[in-house]
Amino acid sequence: MRQTDIAIVGAGPAGLMAAIQAAEMGAQVLLLERANELGGQLIKQTHKFFGSREEYAGERGFEIAHKLMDQLVQLSNVTVWKNATALGYYPDGVLSVKQGNSFCLVKPKKLIVATGASEKTLAFPNNDLPGIYGAGAVQTLMNVYGVKPADRVLMVGAGNIGVIVAYQLLQAGVEVAAIIEAAPKIGAYWVHASKIQRCGVPILTGHTIKKAYGTDRLSGVTVCRLDEKWNQIPGTEQDFAVDGLCLAVGLSPLTELLWQAGCKMEFVPELGGYVPWRNADLLTTHHNIYVAGDVAGVEEASAAMVEGKLAGLAAAFALRYQSENFAALYHEAKSQLNALRSAPVSAKVCNGLCKVMLGEAV
Amino acid sequence: MRIANHPILEFPQRETVKFVFDGKEVTGLAGEPIAAALHAAGVRSLHHSSRFHRPRGLFCAIGNCSSCLMTVDGVPNVRICVEPLRAGMQVETQEGKGKLV
Ligand SMILES: Cc1cc2nc3c(=O)[nH]c(=O)nc-3n(C[C@H](O)[C@H](O)[C@H](O)COP(=O)(O)OP(=O)(O)OC[C@H]3O[C@@H](n4cnc5c(N)ncnc54)[C@H](O)[C@@H]3O)c2cc1C
Numbered sequence: 001m002r003q004t005d006i007a008i009v010g011a012g013p014a015g016l017m018a019a020i021q022a023a024e025m026g027a028q029v030l031l032l033e034r035a036n037e038l039g040g041q042l043i044k045q046t047h048k049f050f051g052s053r054e055e056y057a058g059e060r061g062f063e064i065a066h067k068l069m070d071q072l073v074q075l076s077n078v079t080v081w082k083n084a085t086a087l088g089y090y091p092d093g094v095l096s097v098k099q100g101n102s103f104c105l106v107k108p109k110k111l112i113v114a115t116g117a118s119e120k121t122l123a124f125p126n127n128d129l130p131g132i133y134g135a136g137a138v139q140t141l142m143n144v145y146g147v148k149p150a151d152r153v154l155m156v157g158a159g160n161i162g163v164i165v166a167y168q169l170l171q172a173g174v175e176v177a178a179i180i181e182a183a184p185k186i187g188a189y190w191v192h193a194s195k196i197q198r199c200g201v202p203i204l205t206g207h208t209i210k211k212a213y214g215t216d217r218l219s220g221v222t223v224c225r226l227d228e229k230w231n232q233i234p235g236t237e238q239d240f241a242v243d244g245l246c247l248a249v250g251l252s253p254l255t256e257l258l259w260q261a262g263c264k265m266e267f268v269p270e271l272g273g274y275v276p277w278r279n280a281d282l283l284t285t286h287h288n289i290y291v292a293g294d295v296a297g298v299e300e301a302s303a304a305m306v307e308g309k310l311a312g313l314a315a316a317f318a319l320r321y322q323s324e325n326f327a328a329l330y331h332e333a334k335s336q337l338n339a340l341r342s343a344p345v346s347a348k349v350c351n352g353l354c355k356v357m358l359g360e361a362v
Numbered sequence: 363m364r365i366a367n368h369p370i371l372e373f374p375q376r377e378t379v380k381f382v383f384d385g386k387e388v389t390g391l392a393g394e395p396i397a398a399a400l401h402a403a404g405v406r407s408l409h410h411s412s413r414f415h416r417p418r419g420l421f422c423a424i425g426n427c428s429s430c431l432m433t434v435d436g437v438p439n440v441r442i443c444v445e446p447l448r449a450g451m452q453v454e455t456q457e458g459k460g461k462l463v
Contacts, residue, residue, distance in 0.1 A: 035424065035444055046370050118427065128416055130407045130420070131406055132419070134422050135423055136424065137423035137443070141401060141420075143371060146371070149396045150363070151363070218407045254426065268453055
């Protein structure tokens with residue numbers, strides 16, 4: 001069985017940052033990533049990021065991922081396992097891992113769970129037809145592997161993700177028939193929403209999917225309008241002949257490991273679903289398990305990076321690692337998080353966080 | 363359907379390899395997920411659900427949702443959205459839960 005100070009599950013922005021910080025404090029780190037590549041959601045994001053300058057706003061997602069990876073390779077006390085899925089964490093402190101086709105056990109002194117989130121789907125007839133994708137899958141296919149998901153796509157959801165991915169579809173040479181949105185208002189930032197409308201893609205608010213159709217694969221979608229009580233209005237049906245339907249209707253935290261390990265969980269709609277209780281250092285109700293990033297509540301990459309930093313620092317500190325600038329880094333991370341969450345758009349997240357915050361940290 | 367020109371991205375050159383999908387020879391790029399190779403070859407239907415035999419395709423692309431399970435080199439339930447392609451792989455549409463033995 002392999003021993004390590006800190007095992008980190010997930011190498012998205014949160015996990016990468018946690019690994020860098022903990023290793024810089026001197027801890028032995030094992031970073032486990034289920035995918036073949038590091039970077040999590042960042043590697044498929046070709047747009048320039050919003051957020052704060054400290055967290056690389058203005059740079060493209062995949063460039064940020066490369067910067068973090070460059071920092072990581074400088075650190076000799078970090079071991080990275082790709083194609084490695086963490087399967088379970090047991091009362092004796094053992095983490096089971098499937099790497100490629102082999103099964104192995106790891107015994108970390110502390111565990112940081114940074115598994116991110118997965119895409120939500122929507123309920124409508126035939127929502128399982130091939131050609132109906134989550135927005136992340138569309139991004140992965142076209143931005144990471146250079147493959148078009150379809151020839152003509154209808155986008156569902158006019159939040160930032162829907163609008164950004166619609167623009168990326170146009171860049172990839174895919175036609176976007178329209179963006180539909182159930183809410184009466186566009187949720188995305190105006191810069192993104194205006195840009196896509198200037199390209200001739202209509203955004204239909206107050207619309208939902210009535211059904212999808214096709215035999216072996218999607219061949220079209222019927223949409224209709226919603227009244228102010230969100231009921232479908234008969235007679236308003238409109239048909240779109242599309243071979244792709246992209247759902248950008250939110251994410252929910254990937255919390256299986258935390259449930260299985262016995263962390264106390266809570267359903268918090270503002271954070272995307274069930275999330276763990278945690279203190280300000282991101283320690284859960286399990287004395288050895290920390291969390292960081294979307295798994296602790298769906299936000300954005302900047303917050304995920306700062307949470308990763310904080311969890312990495314706190315976990316290394318709990319193992320009695322020290323560094324000269326620990327206190328400075330720790331306070332800096334806390335104030336960065338506060339600054340990120342002080343914007344009016346973060347009010348929802350803050351309301352959610354209040355519901356799962358445990359008392360005092362270290 | 364591979365993207366020919368992209369305003370921002372350049373895709374790394376990868377070696378072209380042959381593999382077999384349901385008895386037919388298909389080409390893809392070594393190391394890309396099997397799902398990407400199949401999509402590039404126009405294949406969207408990957409698996410049939412166990413009860414109603416409904417066709418299923420790619421949904422999450424991060425190894426999470428089980429919509430893309432296929433039989434690869436005789437092994438069922440391979441998440442082909444995260445399984446790298448190698449030359450000569452035998453990829454088959456999976457019916458239902460797949461047989462382990
Ligand atoms: C279209 C789109 C646009 C966005 N734009 C912005 C933006 O402009 N600005 C911004 O700040 N944010 C943006 N975000 C949000 C941002 O990408 C996420 O909030 C951020 O990536 C979350 O980081 P994370 O590290 O928590 O999770 P992720 O990036 O999801 O990484 C989690 C990692 O964990 C791995 N994993 C999961 N389970 C296991 C397991 N059991 N074993 C091993 N590994 C596992 C996954 O494979 C993954 O690599 C955007 C998101 C999307 C989808």
